[in-house]
Amino acid sequence: MVGFAxxxxxxxxxxxxxxxxxxxxxxxxxxxxxxIKMQSLVSGGAPSLxxxxxxxxxxxxxxxxxxxxxxxxxxxxxxxxxREYTGAPYFAAxxxxxxxxxxxxxxxxxxxxxxIKSYSPELIVHPILEESYSVRDEDKKSVSVKVIEEVDxxxxxxxxxxxxxxxxxxxxxxxxVSDIMMHAKxxxxxxxxxxxxxxxxxNRLELVSGYPFAVLTPNINEYKRLVRKVLQCEVNDHDxxxxxxxxxxxxxxVTILRKGGSDFISNGxxxxxxxxxxxxxxxxxxxxxxxxxxxxxxSWARQHAAEEEPKMSPTVLxxxxxxxxxxKAASHAFESxxxxxxxxxxxxxxxxxxxxxxxxxxx
Amino acid sequence: MVGFAxxxxxxxxxxxxxxxxxxxxxxxxxxxxxxIKMQSLVSGGAPSLxxxxxxxxxxxxxxxxxxxxxxxxxxxxxxxxxREYTGAPYFAAxxxxxxxxxxxxxxxxxxxxxxIKSYSPELIVHPILEESYSVRDEDKKSVSVKVIEEVDxxxxxxxxxxxxxxxxxxxxxxxxVSDIMMHAKxxxxxxxxxxxxxxxxxNRLELVSGYPFAVLTPNINEYKRLVRKVLQCEVNDHDxxxxxxxxxxxxxxVTILRKGGSDFISNGxxxxxxxxxxxxxxxxxxxxxxxxxxxxxxSWARQHAAEEEPKMSPTVLxxxxxxxxxxKAASHAFESxxxxxxxxxxxxxxxxxxxxxxxxxxx
Numbered sequence: 001m002v003g004f005a006x007x008x009x010x011x012x013x014x015x016x017x018x019x020x021x022x023x024x025x026x027x028x029x030x031x032x033x034x035x036i037k038m039q040s041l042v043s044g045g046a047p048s049l050x051x052x053x054x055x056x057x058x059x060x061x062x063x064x065x066x067x068x069x070x071x072x073x074x075x076x077x078x079x080x081x082x083r084e085y086t087g088a089p090y091f092a093a094x095x096x097x098x099x100x101x102x103x104x105x106x107x108x109x110x111x112x113x114x115x116i117k118s119y120s121p122e123l124i125v126h127p128i129l130e131e132s133y134s135v136r137d138e139d140k141k142s143v144s145v146k147v148i149e150e151v152d153x154x155x156x157x158x159x160x161x162x163x164x165x166x167x168x169x170x171x172x173x174x175x176x177v178s179d180i181m182m183h184a185k186x187x188x189x190x191x192x193x194x195x196x197x198x199x200x201x202x203n204r205l206e207l208v209s210g211y212p213f214a215v216l217t218p219n220i221n222e223y224k225r226l227v228r229k230v231l232q233c234e235v236n237d238h239d240x241x242x243x244x245x246x247x248x249x250x251x252x253x254v255t256i257l258r259k260g261g262s263d264f265i266s267n268g269x270x271x272x273x274x275x276x277x278x279x280x281x282x283x284x285x286x287x288x289x290x291x292x293x294x295x296x297x298x299s300w301a302r303q304h305a306a307e308e309e310p311k312m313s314p315t316v317l318x319x320x321x322x323x324x325x326x327x328k329a330a331s332h333a334f335e336s337x338x339x340x341x342x343x344x345x346x347x348x349x350x351x352x353x354x355x356x357x358x359x360x361x362x363x
Numbered sequence: 364m365v366g367f368a369x370x371x372x373x374x375x376x377x378x379x380x381x382x383x384x385x386x387x388x389x390x391x392x393x394x395x396x397x398x399i400k401m402q403s404l405v406s407g408g409a410p411s412l413x414x415x416x417x418x419x420x421x422x423x424x425x426x427x428x429x430x431x432x433x434x435x436x437x438x439x440x441x442x443x444x445x446r447e448y449t450g451a452p453y454f455a456a457x458x459x460x461x462x463x464x465x466x467x468x469x470x471x472x473x474x475x476x477x478x479i480k481s482y483s484p485e486l487i488v489h490p491i492l493e494e495s496y497s498v499r500d501e502d503k504k505s506v507s508v509k510v511i512e513e514v515d516x517x518x519x520x521x522x523x524x525x526x527x528x529x530x531x532x533x534x535x536x537x538x539x540v541s542d543i544m545m546h547a548k549x550x551x552x553x554x555x556x557x558x559x560x561x562x563x564x565x566n567r568l569e570l571v572s573g574y575p576f577a578v579l580t581p582n583i584n585e586y587k588r589l590v591r592k593v594l595q596c597e598v599n600d601h602d603x604x605x606x607x608x609x610x611x612x613x614x615x616x617v618t619i620l621r622k623g624g625s626d627f628i629s630n631g632x633x634x635x636x637x638x639x640x641x642x643x644x645x646x647x648x649x650x651x652x653x654x655x656x657x658x659x660x661x662s663w664a665r666q667h668a669a670e671e672e673p674k675m676s677p678t679v680l681x682x683x684x685x686x687x688x689x690x691k692a693a694s695h696a697f698e699s700x701x702x703x704x705x706x707x708x709x710x711x712x713x714x715x716x717x718x719x720x721x722x723x724x725x726x
Contacts, residue, residue: 064643064702066624069583073645100702103647117478121450122648122705127474351703360643360701 049273053324074101074299081108085166092292131170159299164197194291210252255315263323277327279334285343294322328353412636416687437464437662444471448529449478454651461713494533522662527560557654573615618678626686640690642697648706657685691716
């Protein structure tokens with residue numbers, strides 16, 4: 001327990017330090033002027049929202065050297081994968097490794113586990129979630145306690161969770177995932193929430209509201225449902241920037257990455273846009289690459305923030321870097337495969353794309 | 364039974380012959396002077412611990428010719444693979460084959476077996492281990508007897524076991540694996556112990572203590588736990604060589620390969636370092652490649668020792684060769700894939716790397 005408490009305290013101290021850099025509600029420091037200079041746009045409407053995403057990616061991507069040991073480049077866990085869906089959690093988890101994370105876990109149902117394991121021996125897959133059809137009502141409480149116990153064994157080791165790829169919508173499973181999210185918050189572990197995780201969160205905003213290390217990555221429909229739920233209105237693209245700011249603020253300053261032809265990112269204080277690169281191919285699974293990538297970049301941005309005073313929130317930096325990397329990889333894959341480009345083709349280009357932005361020294 | 368007894372006697376004779384070359388407690392011969400010359404470092408602190416690892420690898424790697432038959436180049440078995448972990452035993456077992464072993468077995472749980480089989484048709488996978496959740500208390504004794512019977516059918520055929528990749532920490536499963544280790548010792552089968560096998564051994568040192576064919580391959584954290592348990596102190600990197608010697612001596616002369624930026628190897632008499640090559644990528648799974656490789660090289664070193672008087676312990680030679688080969692393959696994989704290098708990429712470079720050190724003649 002002493003070790004556990006020490007880890008929680010370290011995480012809390014780190015949280016306070018990070019937030020000091022960009023959230024005036026928590027620290028007396030206010031870096032919003034720096035943010036304006038760096039970003040070329042803030043709430044209030046600078047002329048362009050475009051951000052120098054490649055420079056941000058470069059600034060947070062760690063150098064590699066022989067003194068590092070396993071785990072220091074990132075330990076990611078994906079919570080997702082059920083009887084119906086197995087591809088999505090695999091895409092998120094393998095993308096994290098291909099970018100440079102050291103370890104990538106998946107927490108899924110038993111049905112999904114064998115299949116996800118068979119996609120790649122590189123992943124650590126925990127078959128611990130249960131869907132209603134496999135649990136009797138009288139066993140639900142004990143099963144749910146067991147699920148949390150299993151995840152808690154690992155929680156403190158993870159640098160970021162990805163909640164939602166291929167999660168499905170089974171009510172009992174979503175209840176267990178809600179518990180996991182509450183435990184992650186207590187341990188200050190960042191969470192990237194996508195897919196069915198957004199369905200869960202839209203119905204239970206308290207799971208993320210006010211948590212500065214929550215990132216939501218909605219596509220057009222998921223964004224629509226969030227806007228309706230939080231702002232009680234329809235999406236208004238004439239004043240999209242302001243609405244995105246209001247939405248992020250409305251959920252207590254979580255970071256939102258609104259996916260589309262351009263990606264827009266806001267934590268309720270600033271809005272950034274990433275337009276570069278991209279592909280016209282819209283095959284399913286690209287959102288899973290994004291969520292896994294953002295998780296790694298958030299881990300790196302937090303490591304970077306611990307070494308150097310952060311100019312922007314690590315969650316915003318992570319979203320910007322993840323967005324531009326996916327767009328670059330998708331453009332390379334499309335050049336190579338055209339209409340037949342699939343998500344696995346894009347994943348195969350993650351390494352080369354990151355290398356173009358951030359070459360590593362060979363010796 | 365006659366055949367079995369003959370095999371045991373041959374192994375014992377062989378053991379005595381091998382040990383004669385490097386362990387003065389067992390034989391009156393003492394080759395420690397030769398060891399000093401060859402290694403450029405010994406207990407007591409020669410200026411450099413660096414060893415000519417490539418020459419060692421060359422000296423023990425057998426030539427290939429048409430007179431050999433299946434099995435002579437090595438029969439390896441990995442004991443590992445449970446509900447949670449399937450990648451690690453696969454990496455260890457396939458690496459053994461990629462280096463040149465003829466047969467590679469995996470002993471794992473039923474849950475893991477189908478998945479490991481699906482990774483590759485090259486492996487022989489035995490679904491015989493059980494975890495507590497699948498066995499009633501009253502059946503544990505009979506199940507445990509059955510597990511040992513199954514492994515014993517094969518034990519005498521194996522040149523080396525790898526204990527631990529993806530083993531997990533289920534108490535019943537670990538009890539069964541303890542039994543397997545005791546039987547392996549009786550049959551003088553060498554064992555490379557990694558991962559959760561090190562967790563087991565750290566808590567039950569008697570499983571390896573004094574067994575000259577035991578090799579432990581701890582990473583930074585596993586090493587820390589071993590030092591605390593055996594030497595009752597913290598890791599001291601100012602006098603790391605002496606501490607490694609004391610640790611190996613403290614466990615009765617087992618061989619320890621301490622993994623890190625440089626790998627250090629000691630059997631309590633000498634310390635060798637392998638610094639050459641390597642990669643800054645620290646993705647999980649590289650330790651599994653190492654354990655599978657060391658197992659093959661130990662088999663070869665023992666074959667070589669049977670033909671020619673050994674200058675160093677086969678376990679030390681095996682560790683040195685396994686270390687330099689992994690480091691070479693990792694450096695090639697990193698040259699090719701950079702940050703996105705994964706364990707499977709490194710495995711794909713094992714063959715080419717060995718070929719560079721030890722070219723075979725084509726005809």
